[in-house]
Amino acid sequence: MVLTKYVVKSCIVPHMAATNKSDALRELTRLLFDKKKMDNMGAALDQILAREITESTGIGRGLAVPHARVPGLKTLMCAIGRVPEGLDFQAVDRKPVHLIFLICYPPGEQTTYLNFIATVARLLKDPQHQQGMLSAQSAEEMFNNLETLSESFAENQELSLKKLKTDPAIQKVPDAHADLILMARLQLYQEMLATARTGKSQIMRRIETIRGLVEPRILNHYDKLMKGRAPALVAVEGDTCQGCFMRLPTKFVQQVRQDPSHIYTCTNCSRYIYVV
Secondary structure (H helix, E strand, O other): OOHHHHOOHHHEEOOOOOOOHHHHHHHHHHHHHHOOOOOOHHHHHHHHHHHHHHOOOEEEOOEEOOEEEOOOOOOOEEEEEEEEEEEOOOOOOOOOEEEEEEEEEOHHHHHHHHHHHHHHHHHOOOHHHHHHHHHOOOHHHHHHHHHHHHHHHHHHHHHHHHHHHHOOOHHHOOOOHHHHHHHHHHHHHHHHHHHOOOOHHHHHHHHHHHHOOOOHHHHHHHHHHHHHOOOOEEEEEOOEEOOOOOEOOHHHHHHHHHOOOOOOEOOOOOOEEEOO
16 A cells, blocks of 8 residues: 555644644644644544543554544545654553654545555564654655655565465464455455456456465455455454444453464454454
8 A cells, every 4th residue: 555645745744843642643633634634623633532542552663553533534644743852652662652643534444544554554663664754854755755665565565475474484473464464455455346447357366366365264254254244354443343333352452452473353243353
């Protein structure tokens, strides 16, 4: 996924004025509002702040991904804030946050959101990629850097995931997140195929490529879910499954987040779940 499809240069802040988490969230949410990217700032900010009260979206390595599902939006959008000196975000690794990706998305684009946030997390997990964003001199340079990185990442992601799924040396340490990302991409392509007017053959080829990489047992359950209760893969927001909207035990959600070696399903609706 090319991240800059959902980011505009005017919504990138190279030097944030905020000195605490709440002010940073307000600053970025207001930026989207001021740039006429959304109408209901209050509802979005309330959701974002409520999510942070439940558990911080500071996912470690200097990165935070606050997010909210906002009715009325036409598409996913993101504001990016940079704090060169670092900001206390109560991150999972207890280290300061330097890059904040504030994401708002409409209810109908949950799969787009899953792909976006997974791309951000994996792309900026690379210290060199993150350093490029931190050393950029302007919003335009940050945008161009992110565009170049995500375009290259999108081109190589399926090859990288294939290696992750097939290389015996890598598979000594299981990574269920690879299957989650593959399913997120598969689900996105299937949604694209259903609405596409052109390029269907190319989309179908990508679907078949991805299906060949997913473990058969996981793919079988995925297919059953897509036939009976799509989407098959959903996010967990504030301990609530976004497929059945039932609240999950907090300890279970924490276990899902901290265990990259297993893939989990909702205990209520059996959908695959993705927890940031």
